[in-house]
Amino acid sequence: MVLVKEIRFPDVGEVEVGEVADNPRPGLGEALVAPSYVGICGSDLHVYAGRHPFVRPPVVTGHESIGEVLAIGDGVTGIDRGERVLINPLVHCGQCAACAAGALNTCESARVLGFKLPGTARTRTVQDASRLHRVPDAVATDVACLAEPLATAVHAVGRTHGPPALENVLVIGGGCIGLAVLLAARAHGAGRITLVEPVAAKRDLASRLGADRVVEPERLGELAGFTTAFDCVAGADTLRAAVAGTRGGGRVVVVGVPSRTELDLPLPRMQRFEVDLVGSGMYLPADIDSALSLIADGAIDPRPLISRCFPLADASSAYPAAADPDTVKVLVRLSD
Ligand SMILES: [Zn+2]
Ligand SMILES: [Zn+2]
Structure with a gap:
């Protein structure tokens, strides 16, 4: 058992860092990831403020996450322990015509982590390895978070x-x-x-x-x-x-x-x-890889978009700060 910390919106306008005793283990095709950073997005703030059209608190937030792979389950190829990964938060159904055609972002049954599914703003999360994208060595971990909006x-x-x-x-x-x-x-x-x-x-x-x-x-x-x-x-x-x-x-x-x-x-x-x-709704897996490559190649430097970074203990200050009109992207650091 480990104590997993997570950022929750228990009610409208409230942020708390909670702890749950958990024993997260990756199953078939899954990986256990320790998120290092989570970015705060306008859509997260809509949920926090009770203005999101489909989702209301309580939720575990977070969908812009970079983490380190701690363990992989059976059948996982292409991702190894110790690698840094971006978690694609768009969980498609895999059954519909859009999914069959590879247009995963137009899957009408898709659910997004941090909204209809628990988010990635936690110190441990188990995810399907097919939704993990390896972060190139040339990309700093905090900057890699910006590959999601990019x-x-x-x-x-x-x-x-x-x-x-x-x-x-x-x-x-x-x-x-x-x-x-x-x-x-x-x-x-x-x-x-x-x-x-x-x-x-x-x-x-x-x-x-x-x-x-x-x-x-x-x-x-x-x-x-x-x-x-x-x-x-x-x-x-x-x-x-x-x-x-x-x-x-x-x-x-x-x-x-x-x-x-x-x-x-x-x-x-x-x-x-x-x-x-x-x-234009979210992205395809290939768009995430393109974004990471554009940063790795130096074609795009999104670091100036990071306005502030808060430690996990100060997460309750990070969300109001992210709502300040002068800030662009606020990150919360989840790892020590
Ligand atoms: Zn976002
Ligand atoms: Zn689908």
Whole structure:
């Protein structure tokens, strides 16, 4: 038996570090992992604040995790004890047509760790080894946590129409995902990139990370001529502006989680000038490997996205800190 510590939301607006006596052992095809870091994401904060559409406390949180493999079960190949791994939190059903086609992120029965399933913000977790991605040696452990949001961005860039699509890019939102899209688009050869963000500190960071132009949301309506717009906010106003600002034949990729179900979009423009609106939801396993490779090769350095790192004992301060508009990514260190 070991005492496993975990970060829980016992109720709306509450964070606690709990302890459970457990004897976690990997079964067939599984691995026992000791997570080293967990990243705090906007969707975690929605659960914490009681604003998530599908999930309410109590939950064990965490879905952006890097850890060390402590033991492997029978039948596990390709992953060994002592290796560092990123845990893919998307647990697909393996039975449906989407899963059979390899489109695991569109599995409608998928459950995500930290939401419908217990999360990875614990000092020991048993996971299916097929959802573990080896972290290349060149990637620092804390930075590797950012490969999860970066995989979302890599997937979003893959939802565009080929290289000319990145000639003139609009990114709406300068939080972790918006900045990750900026980095991924740049790494994929984007031309001019404009980023829209209300918080000055995040606009400054976007400029340092390679945005050619950063603007406040008040000027969104003046912007036009983009080949692709990535809407990482997905509000009624931003989606309308993204469609209006995308040139004929271009594409709007919805990366943010829309808070409304009904929208007033310029449909005549979308029809006549073939402006497509497509969704981009999480990522495929290959996107995680791409994100890790882009960091390992030096094509992307996401370290500037890490605003703060808290020890596990201070986890109750980490979540309110992550909600501060000036912070981008807050990590909690789970290992000593
Ligand atoms: Zn996340
Ligand atoms: Zn499925």
